[in-house]
Amino acid sequence: MELKRKRRVLIGSIGLDGHEIGALIVSRALKEAGMEVVYLGLNLTPEQVVETAVQEDVDLIGISSMSGIHINALSDLLNLLKERGADRIPVITGGIIPPEDIPVLEKIGVKGVFPAGTPTAEIVRFIEEELPDGKTL
Amino acid sequence: MKKIETKDNKKEFKTRSGISLKRVYTPEDVKDISYADEVGEPGQFPYTRGIYPNMYRAVGWMKRQPMGFSSSELTAERYKKLMEKGGQVGFKGEPATTLLFDMPTNYGYDSDNPKARYQVGTVGVPVDHVEDMINLMKDFPMDKGFTNMVVHGSPAILLAMYIAAAEELGYSPAKLKGSGKNDPFQSYLAERIQLLPIEAELKLCMDVLEYCTNNMPDWNPISISGFSYRPSGLNSIQELGLTLATAMAYIEAGIQRGLACDRFAPRISFFMSGGIDFLEEVSKFRAARKIWAKIMKDKFGAKNPKSMLFRVYCLTLTSDYTAQQPLVNLIRGTIQGLAAVFGGIQALGIPCYDEALGIPTEEAQTLSIRTQQVIAEESGVCNTVDPLGGSYCIEWLTKKIEEEVYAYLEHVRAMGKDGTVLGGLIAGVKKGLLLNEINEGAFKRQRDIESGRITVVGLNKYREDESICPPVFRVDPKLSQMKIEQLREFKKKRDIHMVRQALGELEEVTRNGGNVMPPLVEAAKSRVTLEEAMNVFRKVFVNKFETGEGSWS
Numbered sequence: 001m002e003l004k005r006k007r008r009v010l011i012g013s014i015g016l017d018g019h020e021i022g023a024l025i026v027s028r029a030l031k032e033a034g035m036e037v038v039y040l041g042l043n044l045t046p047e048q049v050v051e052t053a054v055q056e057d058v059d060l061i062g063i064s065s066m067s068g069i070h071i072n073a074l075s076d077l078l079n080l081l082k083e084r085g086a087d088r089i090p091v092i093t094g095g096i097i098p099p100e101d102i103p104v105l106e107k108i109g110v111k112g113v114f115p116a117g118t119p120t121a122e123i124v125r126f127i128e129e130e131l132p133d134g135k136t137l
Numbered sequence: 138m139k140k141i142e143t144k145d146n147k148k149e150f151k152t153r154s155g156i157s158l159k160r161v162y163t164p165e166d167v168k169d170i171s172y173a174d175e176v177g178e179p180g181q182f183p184y185t186r187g188i189y190p191n192m193y194r195a196v197g198w199m200k201r202q203p204m205g206f207s208s209s210e211l212t213a214e215r216y217k218k219l220m221e222k223g224g225q226v227g228f229k230g231e232p233a234t235t236l237l238f239d240m241p242t243n244y245g246y247d248s249d250n251p252k253a254r255y256q257v258g259t260v261g262v263p264v265d266h267v268e269d270m271i272n273l274m275k276d277f278p279m280d281k282g283f284t285n286m287v288v289h290g291s292p293a294i295l296l297a298m299y300i301a302a303a304e305e306l307g308y309s310p311a312k313l314k315g316s317g318k319n320d321p322f323q324s325y326l327a328e329r330i331q332l333l334p335i336e337a338e339l340k341l342c343m344d345v346l347e348y349c350t351n352n353m354p355d356w357n358p359i360s361i362s363g364f365s366y367r368p369s370g371l372n373s374i375q376e377l378g379l380t381l382a383t384a385m386a387y388i389e390a391g392i393q394r395g396l397a398c399d400r401f402a403p404r405i406s407f408f409m410s411g412g413i414d415f416l417e418e419v420s421k422f423r424a425a426r427k428i429w430a431k432i433m434k435d436k437f438g439a440k441n442p443k444s445m446l447f448r449v450y451c452l453t454l455t456s457d458y459t460a461q462q463p464l465v466n467l468i469r470g471t472i473q474g475l476a477a478v479f480g481g482i483q484a485l486g487i488p489c490y491d492e493a494l495g496i497p498t499e500e501a502q503t504l505s506i507r508t509q510q511v512i513a514e515e516s517g518v519c520n521t522v523d524p525l526g527g528s529y530c531i532e533w534l535t536k537k538i539e540e541e542v543y544a545y546l547e548h549v550r551a552m553g554k555d556g557t558v559l560g561g562l563i564a565g566v567k568k569g570l571l572l573n574e575i576n577e578g579a580f581k582r583q584r585d586i587e588s589g590r591i592t593v594v595g596l597n598k599y600r601e602d603e604s605i606c607p608p609v610f611r612v613d614p615k616l617s618q619m620k621i622e623q624l625r626e627f628k629k630k631r632d633i634h635m636v637r638q639a640l641g642e643l644e645e646v647t648r649n650g651g652n653v654m655p656p657l658v659e660a661a662k663s664r665v666t667l668e669e670a671m672n673v674f675r676k677v678f679v680n681k682f683e684t685g686e687g688s689w690s
Contacts, residue, residue, distance in 0.1 A: 015255050016240040018289070018329035021369060021579040028580055042329060043244075045252070067240060069255035072614075096460075116460050117596050119587050 005036075007131050010058040012040030012049055014073040019066035022095055022116070026062060029120035035127070046077040054086050059131050062123075065095040071104060078109045090130055094118060153414040153591065154372040156537055162529035170532055175427065179481075179522045183430040185423050185535065186523040187481040188446045193519035199484035200509045201235045201285060201450065202502060217276065218499065222506055232282035235486065236273070237261035243289040245332050245671035248620045257617035264295065265624050265668075267661045270302035279308045284315035285360070285450065290330040292319040293341045294670045297657035300353075305662070316357030316406055319345050322383040322562055326571050327365030332671070335566050337678035341653065342387070343394050348654035350401045357406045359387055360450070367410040368456035370579030373421050374538055376410060378545025379571070381428060385546070386559035388437055398437045402444035411453035411477040411485075413469055419525055420534035422449065422480025428539055450484035451477040455492045462595035466490035471508050478512055479525050485509060624666075631664040639663035640673060647677045 011027045013020070020042055027037045038056050040049065053061055063074060070093055081087045093105065094114035102113045112126050150158045159166075170176065177183055180190030189195065202219060220232050239261040241253035247265045248257045257263050264270055277284070288295045296317050300310045321338030324330045332338075342359065349358035363380025371379065384405065391401050409425070412418050429447040433439040453473035458466040470487040477485055487505045489497035497505075513519060525531045546558065552570055553560030565571040585591045592598050639660040646656045653674075660670055 016244045016246070016252060017256075018327075020329055021576070024576055025579060025583045043252075045254075067256065067260050068611075069259060072255045119597075120583065121587070 007035045007060070007127065008038065008056065008058045009035050009060045009062055009127065010038045010040060010049065010053050010056065011062045011064070012044045013042050013064040013066070014044050014046060014049065014077065015065075015067060015069050016043055017067045018042065019064070019095075022066065023062075023064040026064070026094065026120060026123060029124055030127070033124040033128075046073060046080050049077055050080045050084055050086065053081070053089055054084055058089060060127060061089055061091045063091065063093045065093055065097065068096065070095070070097055071101060071108075074105060074110055075108050092123075092126070094123070152373075152417040152534075153412060154374040154417060154538075154541075156374075156417070156534065156541075158416075158530070158534075162533050164529065166533045167529050167536075170536055175536070176526065176532065182434070182442070182445065184426040184446065186526050188426060188448060188483070190522075192481060192522040193478070193513070194522065197513055197519070198478065198482055199233050199283070199450070200506060200513075201233050201484050201486045202489075202505055219502060219506065222503055223510065232277060233285070233484075234277065234282065235285040235287060237287050238295070239263045242295070242667060243291070243328070243330060245291045245294070245668060245675075247666050247668040248617075248624050250668060257620050259617075263620055264298065265620075266627060266664055266666045267298050267301045267305070268627065268664075270295075270298045270661075271305060274299075274302055275306060279303050279306065280312035280314070282314065284313075286315065286317045287362075288318055289324045289328040290332045291667060291671055292317050293345050293653060293657060294661075294667055296345060297654060297670075298661045298667075300658050301661035304658075310353055312355070313353055314355040316360040317345070318362050318408070319359045320362045320383065322386065322566065323362045323365060325566055326379075326575060327362075327369045333674055333678045334682035335563060336682050337674065339390060339563075340678075341674070343390055344652045344654050346387070346391055346401055347394055347396060347652055349404070350396055354404075357404045358401070360406050360408050361387070362408040364408050364410045364452055366575065367412065367454055370575045370577070370582060372578060373410075373412055373414065373417050374541045375545060375574075375578065377421055377425055377428075377538070378542045379549070380407065380409065381425070381432070381542060382546055382549040382558050382562060384429070385432060385436075386557075386562045388433075389557055389559040392437070398433070398439055399441040399444050402433060402437070402439060403441060403446070407447060407449040409449050409451055409482075411451040411473045411480075411482075413454070413457040413473055413476075415472060415476045415479075416530060416534060417538075418473070418476040419479045420531055420538050422451075422477070422482060423523075423526075423531070423535045424538040424542065425449070426481070427535070428542055448483050450486070451480070451482040452486040453477065453488060455488045457593075458488070458490070458492060459593060459596045462601060463490050465595050466492070467504060467508065470505065471512070474508060474512055475516070475518065478518060479523075481523060627664070628666070635663040636665050636669070639665050640669060643670060644673045644677065647673055 027039050090111040092112035097115045105113050176185045179187035239258050240256045242264050246253045248263050321342050346358045349356045361384045363376045366376045426447040430445040433445040467490045474487045489501035489505050491501045550558050550561040552565040643656040643660050
């Protein structure tokens with residue numbers, strides 16, 4: 001019998017910012033949907049995110065951004081993933097993100113953008129479609 | 138004649154905090170509320186109807202829009218413009234301003250620290266040293282104007298820079314008018330900025346209180362900031378409960394420091410949120426005044442009536458705003474602001490309709506100020522004091538909120554072992570109980586929105602595919618780079634000998650448990666940066682409290 005592990009998602013926020021509620025709400029919704037969440041919390045650097053993502057072998061990275069740094073922070077994150085040869089890991093983001101920034105983020109390689117007000121079910125559905133199967137153990 | 142049958146369309150009608158409201162309120166519901174003892178005339182104990190006899194008939198509320206971005210020069214320019222529009226004004230038409238600092242400043246890092254990357258000047262103004270503060274304040278009449286400094290992680294250092302800047306600009310600290318946030322419990326629980334052990338943060342908070350009590354009679358040394366508990370997850374009643382619990386804790390701590398409560402309590406002010414649930418918010422502010430007056434008089438034995446006044450700056454809630462159909466936020470701001478005014482607040486800020494999208498544009502700032510002006514000068518609600526007082530529903534709800542808040546205070550006290558609210562809060566912070574409560578509140582709010590139990594127009598109801606995208610204000614990234622280069626130049630030019638000496642003195646006083654404010658002011662004048670001063674605290678306090686040597690006081 002083939003054993004599948006749960007989808008494993010890293011959630012965290014880059015930069016100095018105390019807005020944690022969005023990240024916590026999404027984490028809980030993903031857990032309730034049967035995923036495994038590696039919750040890294042606040043005040044991260046892109047380097048820390050990439051390091052943990054690789055070590056924990058996560059299937060997807062979700063970054064919460066509330067202070068307007070999403071384009072710079074996510075560009076750095078995606079570049080670092082490439083350098084580490086880990087750019088197979090899709091990255092999504094959510095938070096205070098102006099509509100006009102969504103195409104910019106998509107262009108640099110962010111797979112999904114979920115601005116404030118997105119129902120959590122939409123994020124769950126997106127991840128389920130992005131990662132159709134859990135990994136084979 | 139045929140009787141008209143009417144029926145409610147829902148099983149229950151609840152306020153946002155979960156209080157069930159009846160179909161109608163009658164004299165029966167308020168028969169046990171004594172007008173003389175529990176309501177009273179405005180300006181008289183227990184101040185339910187207002188802290189002043191004439192309220193807005195005598196002086197309007199302060200119109201304080203929060204702002205701050207990119208650089209001290211740009212921020213200064215923007216608030217000058219707002220003042221010209223009648224925005225940043227105090228009781229007597231004097232300039233009043235709220236300063237917001239960028240995240241590195243709030244976290245005690247200088248602009249050139251690698252951890253500050255991306256964030257120099259993004260959500261507030263960067264202040265690394267006294268010269269930044271001088272640039273920010275040089276066109277502001279510091280002895281006449283009112284400055285509200287919202288600093289989360291390093292309030293003692295920023296206040297010291299403000300004092301040093303004032304002295305260099307020729308003002309005596311004794312003349313400074315304003316308030317600083319200086320509320321470590323709030324920084325821990327709502328902002329989640331935890332730079333030093335909570336006991337050390339409290340020690341610094343008390344140093345500021347003691348210093349201001351002795352040297353700055355017109356400065357509010359602690360602005361108890363319940364505001365952020367709401368967007369973090371608590372409801373209106375919990376917000377008031379936790380705000381008053383922290384206020385009691387600071388009074389207890391101040392008394393333990395050896396200060397008589399009537400010496401400092403008159404200068405403690407409050408900063409609360411204004412929500413969209415109109416009836417509940419009006420009642421919240423009425424209940425707050427009554428509870429605070431009773432606590433100060435009965436529990437702390439205050440004799441000075443000014444110690445009993447719940448003076449409050451209300452900022453309305455952007456967590457009620459939506460990024461969808463953002464112009465609707467103008468209407469939300471109006472309703473929230475009107476509720477706050479019916480609640481009898483002393484100062485008001487209505488955030489801009491585009492806040493859910495980023496830092497407000499100048500046009501949006503103007504509209505917020507105009508909203509306040511329409512409420513103040515067109516709507517007629519200021520013609521009489523507490524016009525909703527005496528409403529069966531409002532009086533019943535005020536009483537109900539009072540009861541719930543007393544229960545909340547007991548709940549906090551019970552978290553500790555020593556029977557004080559201060560002990561309860563410290564225990565609640567260290568055990569994670571309070572943070573957990575706030576997070577659970579946020580989960581519940583999200584569930585309520587997603588299930589449609591509460592309506593958010595444009596978000597979970599009346600949603601539209603095409604939304605209006607207002608222009609987004611962006612900070613020029615070149616300004617961050619410029620700030621970092623300026624800081625490097627500043628560090629090269631200063632007298633490093635003086636810097637080292639000032640840091641040495643600060644460290645010695647910190648180790649000996651003395652009041653850090655005098656050496657901090659000297660350090661600011663000696664061009665010590667924010668991060669350098671913070672590193673002294675990090676070094677001394679982290680060892681002291683994490684090894685369990687020190688008790689907090």
